[in-house]
Amino acid sequence: MTISREDVFDFLENYFNSSHFVDHFNFNPSNDHKYNQRYILNDQYALNNSPIFFYTGNEGDIQWFCENTGFVWEIAPKFSAVVVFAEHRYYGVSLPFGNDSFVDPNINYLTSEQALADYAYLIKFLKSDNPKLKNSPVIAFGGSYGGMLSAWFRMKYPNIITGAIAASAPIWQFVTECDAFQKVVTDSFKKSDSDCPDAIRSSWDVINEFSKTPKGLNDLQKIFKLCSPIKNAQDLKDWLADIYGNIAMANYPYETNFLAPLPAWPVKVMCKNITKSLNKTDPLNLLESIYSGINVFLNYTGQSKCFDIDTDTPFDINMVSWTYQTCTEFVFPMCSNGIDDMFEKQDWDIIEYNKDCFNQFKTIPRFEWPIIQYGGNQDDIKYHSNILFSNGDLDPWSAGGVLKDVNSKLQAVLIENGAHHLDLRESNAHDPDSVIYARLKEIDAIDTWIREYNLNFVLALKMASIQKDTVEN
Amino acid sequence: MTISREDVFDFLENYFNSSHFVDHFNFNPSNDHKYNQRYILNDQYALNNSPIFFYTGNEGDIQWFCENTGFVWEIAPKFSAVVVFAEHRYYGVSLPFGNDSFVDPNINYLTSEQALADYAYLIKFLKSDNPKLKNSPVIAFGGSYGGMLSAWFRMKYPNIITGAIAASAPIWQFVTECDAFQKVVTDSFKKSDSDCPDAIRSSWDVINEFSKTPKGLNDLQKIFKLCSPIKNAQDLKDWLADIYGNIAMANYPYETNFLAPLPAWPVKVMCKNITKSLNKTDPLNLLESIYSGINVFLNYTGQSKCFDIDTDTPFDINMVSWTYQTCTEFVFPMCSNGIDDMFEKQDWDIIEYNKDCFNQFKTIPRFEWPIIQYGGNQDDIKYHSNILFSNGDLDPWSAGGVLKDVNSKLQAVLIENGAHHLDLRESNAHDPDSVIYARLKEIDAIDTWIREYNLNFVLALKMASIQKDTVEN
Numbered sequence: 001m002t003i004s005r006e007d008v009f010d011f012l013e014n015y016f017n018s019s020h021f022v023d024h025f026n027f028n029p030s031n032d033h034k035y036n037q038r039y040i041l042n043d044q045y046a047l048n049n050s051p052i053f054f055y056t057g058n059e060g061d062i063q064w065f066c067e068n069t070g071f072v073w074e075i076a077p078k079f080s081a082v083v084v085f086a087e088h089r090y091y092g093v094s095l096p097f098g099n100d101s102f103v104d105p106n107i108n109y110l111t112s113e114q115a116l117a118d119y120a121y122l123i124k125f126l127k128s129d130n131p132k133l134k135n136s137p138v139i140a141f142g143g144s145y146g147g148m149l150s151a152w153f154r155m156k157y158p159n160i161i162t163g164a165i166a167a168s169a170p171i172w173q174f175v176t177e178c179d180a181f182q183k184v185v186t187d188s189f190k191k192s193d194s195d196c197p198d199a200i201r202s203s204w205d206v207i208n209e210f211s212k213t214p215k216g217l218n219d220l221q222k223i224f225k226l227c228s229p230i231k232n233a234q235d236l237k238d239w240l241a242d243i244y245g246n247i248a249m250a251n252y253p254y255e256t257n258f259l260a261p262l263p264a265w266p267v268k269v270m271c272k273n274i275t276k277s278l279n280k281t282d283p284l285n286l287l288e289s290i291y292s293g294i295n296v297f298l299n300y301t302g303q304s305k306c307f308d309i310d311t312d313t314p315f316d317i318n319m320v321s322w323t324y325q326t327c328t329e330f331v332f333p334m335c336s337n338g339i340d341d342m343f344e345k346q347d348w349d350i351i352e353y354n355k356d357c358f359n360q361f362k363t364i365p366r367f368e369w370p371i372i373q374y375g376g377n378q379d380d381i382k383y384h385s386n387i388l389f390s391n392g393d394l395d396p397w398s399a400g401g402v403l404k405d406v407n408s409k410l411q412a413v414l415i416e417n418g419a420h421h422l423d424l425r426e427s428n429a430h431d432p433d434s435v436i437y438a439r440l441k442e443i444d445a446i447d448t449w450i451r452e453y454n455l456n457f458v459l460a461l462k463m464a465s466i467q468k469d470t471v472e473n
Numbered sequence: 474m475t476i477s478r479e480d481v482f483d484f485l486e487n488y489f490n491s492s493h494f495v496d497h498f499n500f501n502p503s504n505d506h507k508y509n510q511r512y513i514l515n516d517q518y519a520l521n522n523s524p525i526f527f528y529t530g531n532e533g534d535i536q537w538f539c540e541n542t543g544f545v546w547e548i549a550p551k552f553s554a555v556v557v558f559a560e561h562r563y564y565g566v567s568l569p570f571g572n573d574s575f576v577d578p579n580i581n582y583l584t585s586e587q588a589l590a591d592y593a594y595l596i597k598f599l600k601s602d603n604p605k606l607k608n609s610p611v612i613a614f615g616g617s618y619g620g621m622l623s624a625w626f627r628m629k630y631p632n633i634i635t636g637a638i639a640a641s642a643p644i645w646q647f648v649t650e651c652d653a654f655q656k657v658v659t660d661s662f663k664k665s666d667s668d669c670p671d672a673i674r675s676s677w678d679v680i681n682e683f684s685k686t687p688k689g690l691n692d693l694q695k696i697f698k699l700c701s702p703i704k705n706a707q708d709l710k711d712w713l714a715d716i717y718g719n720i721a722m723a724n725y726p727y728e729t730n731f732l733a734p735l736p737a738w739p740v741k742v743m744c745k746n747i748t749k750s751l752n753k754t755d756p757l758n759l760l761e762s763i764y765s766g767i768n769v770f771l772n773y774t775g776q777s778k779c780f781d782i783d784t785d786t787p788f789d790i791n792m793v794s795w796t797y798q799t800c801t802e803f804v805f806p807m808c809s810n811g812i813d814d815m816f817e818k819q820d821w822d823i824i825e826y827n828k829d830c831f832n833q834f835k836t837i838p839r840f841e842w843p844i845i846q847y848g849g850n851q852d853d854i855k856y857h858s859n860i861l862f863s864n865g866d867l868d869p870w871s872a873g874g875v876l877k878d879v880n881s882k883l884q885a886v887l888i889e890n891g892a893h894h895l896d897l898r899e900s901n902a903h904d905p906d907s908v909i910y911a912r913l914k915e916i917d918a919i920d921t922w923i924r925e926y927n928l929n930f931v932l933a934l935k936m937a938s939i940q941k942d943t944v945e946n
Contacts, residue, residue: 025584025586026496026498026581027839029834029837030835104502105501113498121845124845159854362502364505372590372593372597372630373590375632380632381632382929383859456852
C-alpha cells in the first residue's frame, strides 16, 4: 500500500500553522514576536508511537518539495508513519513579517539555526498535540539545502531526531574546491554527449565577440529570444551557465517538472540539439545551436515567446531570501578554469562577492561560521550518528557532499546516473537500479534507527518498572 | 612536575583579549558590533599538537575560577597541555557594552549559545595563532554552570571539543523535582550533625513570631547583626536559606576561600555552633544559636561588623547577569516541603517567578528551551560521547546532575563526602579517597580521548599519504 499522487495532492490542502518565536536566540523583551509556520500533515496511518517522517523544508514553497518527494509518501504506510512537511521560515507563506519580511532588520532572523529551532519546537508541539505521538521516533528527510538541514538537525538535536536521510546535501560545499561544481556539470554533459562540452566551451568567445558592437548585442538578443536588450555579455553568459547547472541537477531518466518542465534525460536532449547540426566554424550556427539546446530547459512546453534573463527564476525559490542566506551563512565559493570544465575561466572573487552582498543587504558574509557551527570535513562529523548521505554522480552538488561512509553510523550511498536527489522522488519505471538500491538502503537505515529507538524505549520502561518494584518492595 | 600555586597566580597576569561578534546568530548589518573576551593563557609547555585544556568560564570573574581549579593546573604539565581559562561574556571584564552591558537591549546577547560560540571562535583563533596548536585536541573543563557549558560544548561542537570534564554540572536541574536541592542540603547537614536540621527547621516559626511586632523585627536585626532594619521575615529567611545552600556547596575537608573564607568541614563547624548550647524551648537562645552558626559562613575571619542581607553577595558573581540568565534560559524550579527538608514549606511559584523576572528585566523565561536545546534526561543525551560527569554527594547541585553512567562513552563518577566540584580543586592532604579516585578517573578519560584523537589523526595522515601515492603513481 502506498499513498497515491492524488493522495499527496489532497494533503497539500492540509495546511496547519505552528506559532514560533521569530528569535529563538535572544530574549529581548521588546522582541518576543511570534510568527506562523506552515506545515503539511498526514496522520491517517497514526498508531501509538508511529514514527514521524519530518521533511525539513528548504528554500521554497513547501508544496513544491512535497510534490517532488514521493519517496517519503510511498514508504510512510509501510512504517505507519505520520508525514510532516514543514516550511522553512521566510519561504512560501511562512513569512515572519508578512510582505515586510525581506528588509532589514526584519530579514535578519533568517538563519539555519533559527529554522532548526522552529523545527524542534514544531516536533515538540506535534508530540504534545497528538497523544499517540508522545513517544514517537522522528526521522528527518531533506534534499539539497533541506538535506543539509536534516543532517544538521540530527547533529544538533539528537534528543529530538532519531535519524536523518540527507539527500544531495552539500554540507561541505563551503570548503570544496571552487571549480568542483562546474567540473561535475561538465562531466555530466560529456557523459550525455562527448562533443557537447566543447561546443559550449567554444560559445563563450563567440558571445564575447558579438557583444563588442551594438549590432552584435542586438543579434544576441534575437538569437536567444530575449525579451529585452542586453547591456553586456556577462549577464547572458551567467544566465547560460545557470541553465547548464540547473539542467544538470534535473537530469532525470524520465519526464519531470522539478526546476522546469523537462523531457527524460534532458541533458542528452539539450546536447543533441546543440550538436546535431553544429558547424563549429560558423559563429552564428554555434550560437543558434546553443539556443536550440537551452530551449529544452526554457521552453519544453513551447509556451514562452521570449525570455527575461534578469527575472526568470524557473522555479519556486524565493530568491531574495536565498540570496540573503548566501550573503550571511552560506558562501559556496564557485569558479571555473575553462580547461577541466566547459565554462569560461572565472576566478572566485571574494572581494566582488562581498561587495555584491554589501550592496544588496549591507551584510558581510561569515565564511567561517558554518564550519564552526556544523563542521567542514569527515573528521569534524565523525562523532555523529544515524545520518545516511545520498548523492547522485550526475549531480553538480555532489561535489560538496559526503560520498563515502564516515563510519558504520554515518553511511553514504552514491547513485550512479542519479541527478539532484533522484532518490527522494516517487518511484518510476525508468529508475536506474542504483536509485532502487539507494532507496532500499535508506529504508533499511530508517528501519534500523526505529528498531533501536523502540528497543531503547522498551528497555527504559522495563528499567523504570524494575526501579518502581524495588522501591515498593 | 606540577604548576605551583605561585605559577597560577603569575598567570593571572597573562590576560589576553579575543574579539568576537556580540551576536553570533544574527547578521543584522547595523549590529556587527564586536567585543573583547578576556582569557588567561599558559602555553609554557606547548609542544607540537599539545592538548589544549580549555576552561569554559561561568558566572563570574575568570580569575576566581582560575584560582579554584587547581586540578587543571596540576595535570597540565603531565599532558604538556596548554591551559586556557576563558571568561564568560557579561562577567568579569568581558562586557560587550562596558558598563552599559546590563540594560535592555544590550543585555540580550547574554545566552549560553552565544557564550559557546565565543568559545568556539576563541579556540579557532588560538589554533591559528600558534602553529604548534593547529591540530591539537581540546579538552573542555568546567564546574557548576561552567560544567554545564563544558558538557554542552562537547555535545554541540564535537568538531571543536575532543572531550569534556563536567564537574558538578546540574544539566537536568530544569526538570528535577523542585525540592531535590534542599533535600540534599538537609542530608548534608544531618550527616554533619544529626540535631542540626531540627534546630534550623524550628527557627523559621520563631523568626515568624518575632517578625509580628516592630520590636521583634528590631530584635531580629540585633540578633543577626544586620546593618539595616528589616521590613519582614521573608527577606531574612531567604538570606538564611541561601547561606545554608552556599555552605553546603563549599563543605570542603580543609580550609578554603571559595564562596567565603571557611574552615575545614564548615557545615560541621556551623552545626556545632548551632547545637552546642542549644535550648530549644528558649526562642531567643535558638536564634542566637542560629546566628552563631551562620557566623561561620559570614565572618570566619572576624572582619565584619554587620551584614547587609540585600546586597551581600559573598562571592565574585555578577548577580545581575546571572539573574538575567535565570530569567531567560535557566529556570531551576526550587521548593521545600518542611518535612523531608529543614526549610520552611515553600511551593514552587511559577507565577511569582515570572512576575519577578518581568519586573526586573521585562523578560518571560522560556522553560522549555534548555530541554529542547540541550536535552533533559538520559535518553536525550545518549547519542553523545566523551563527557565525564562528576558529582559530590554532599553537593546540593548533584540533585540535577548525571549521577550514573549513560554508556561507556558518557560516564559518571560520584564523589563520596564531596561538595561542589571538589575534584576541580588542587589536591590536598585532607582529600578523601573518593576525590583522589575521581581525579584519576578524569585523568584516565582525558588520556583515552587524547589517544583516540591522535590515533585518528595519524590514520588520517596515513590515508592522505596513501591517496597521494595512488594519484602520483
